[in-house]
Amino acid sequence: MDIVIGSDHAGFDLKEACREHLEKSAGGRVEDAGVFSRDSADYPKVAHQMALAVAGGAYARGILICGTGLGMSIAANRHKGVRAALCHNLYTCRMSRLHNDANILVMGGRVIGVGIALEMVDLFLSTDFEGGRHLTRVDQIDAGC
Ligand code: RB5
Numbered sequence: 001m002d003i004v005i006g007s008d009h010a011g012f013d014l015k016e017a018c019r020e021h022l023e024k025s026a027g028g029r030v031e032d033a034g035v036f037s038r039d040s041a042d043y044p045k046v047a048h049q050m051a052l053a054v055a056g057g058a059y060a061r062g063i064l065i066c067g068t069g070l071g072m073s074i075a076a077n078r079h080k081g082v083r084a085a086l087c088h089n090l091y092t093c094r095m096s097r098l099h100n101d102a103n104i105l106v107m108g109g110r111v112i113g114v115g116i117a118l119e120m121v122d123l124f125l126s127t128d129f130e131g132g133r134h135l136t137r138v139d140q141i142d143a144g145c
Helices: 008-027 045-055 070-076 090-098 115-126 133-141
Strands: 003-007 030-032 060-068 084-087 104-108
Touching: 003 008, 003 045, 003 070, 008 030, 008 060, 008 070, 008 115, 030 045, 045 070, 045 104, 060 070, 070 084, 084 090, 084 115, 090 115, 104 115
Parallel strands: 003 030, 003 060, 060 104, 084 104
Antiparallel strands: none
C-alpha cells in the first residue's frame, strides 16, 4: 500500500517518528510531503496537496499531523472523496476504518504521544472497512444528502 505523510511545524517531530516507523514496517512506498523542518509553516497547503493526491488515487492512505489535528482535518475534508479522521485513541482510529472507510488519519502532535501515534498508524493501515450499511452511509457523504 502506498502511503503519503505530511505535517506542519507543530507536527514535524511526530511526523518524523511516524515516517521512520513506516519506512521500517510498511510494505509499499512512503512519500514524505513535508514539511522538512520546525520552521513555521501553513497547514492548509500541506493538507490540500495531500487531499488532492489521495482523492486522485495516487496514494491509498495519507497521514496528516499538525498541532491539534484540527486544521489539517478541516482543510483535507473540503475535498470530495477525502475522509480525514482526527483520532486521539485506538478506538476512534479503528472505527474510522471499520465504519467510515477513512483514507487520511489525522493526529495532533501537541495532543498525543509517539507511542499511541505509532500504534494508531499500524491500526489505521491494517484495519479493513466493514462495508454493507456503512458503505451506503459513506456514499451519502459525497452525495451531499
Ligand atoms: C500551529 O500553531 C497550529 O495552529 C496548527 O498546527 C494546528 O494545530 C491548527 O489547527
